[in-house]
Amino acid sequence: xxxxxxxxxxxxxxxxxxxxxxxxxxxxxxxxxxxxxxxxxxxxxxxxxxxxxxxxxxxxxxxxxxxxxxxxxxxxxxxxxxxxxxxxxxxxxxxxxxxxxxxxxxxxxxxxxxxxxxxxx
Numbered sequence: 001x002x003x004x005x006x007x008x009x010x011x012x013x014x015x016x017x018x019x020x021x022x023x024x025x026x027x028x029x030x031x032x033x034x035x036x037x038x039x040x041x042x043x044x045x046x047x048x049x050x051x052x053x054x055x056x057x058x059x060x061x062x063x064x065x066x067x068x069x070x071x072x073x074x075x076x077x078x079x080x081x082x083x084x085x086x087x088x089x090x091x092x093x094x095x096x097x098x099x100x101x102x103x104x105x106x107x108x109x110x111x112x113x114x115x116x117x118x119x120x121x
Contacts, residue, residue: 001042001077002037002040002041002042002043002077002078003042003043003045003074003075003076003077003078004027004034004037004042004043004045004077004078004079004080005045005046005048005065005076005078005079005080006020006023006027006044006046006047006048006079006080006081006082006111007048007049007050007058007079007080007081007082007085007099008020008047008048008049008050008081008082008085009049009050009082009084009085009088009089010049010050010052010053011052011053012082012084012088013047013049013084016084020047020082022083022111022112022114023047023080023082023111023112024044025112025114026111026112026113026114027044027111027112030042031112031113031114032110032111032112032113033080033108033109033110033111033112034080034111034112036108045069045074045076046065046069046076048061048062048065049061050085050089050095053090053091054091054094054095055089055095058095058098058099059102062099062102076103076105077105078105078106078107078108079099079103079105079106079107080107080108080109080110080111081099081107081108081109081110081111083110083111083112083115086109086110096109
């Protein structure tokens with residue numbers, strides 16, 4: 001069974017993205033980058049914020065996530081980077097490089113396909 005961890009922008013998760021609902025709906029519907037799990041058993045085991053700009057805390061936060069979940073023997077088999085980082089973060093290149101270096105599992109850039117063309121239309 002695949003165990004998915006989503007990593008998103010701390011600011012967006014706290015202030016903009018209401019309950020991270022688009023990532024969660026995309027996961028539940030197996031849409032967007034989650035489509036690869038269409039015929040698999042998969043669980044979402046966490047939503048993790050980057051720790052804030054410029055992403056210096058991501059490695060520590062990933063270690064904390066691992067430590068927090070160790071008593072339950074839960075660990076991700078895949079890490080997805082949310083659109084709030086992939087499409088909008090000015091620090092995304094360094095941040096994603098750190099995540100890929102430390103995750104120990106496949107890191108996939110993207111989650112849901114629900115990106116409005118014009119949010120003000």
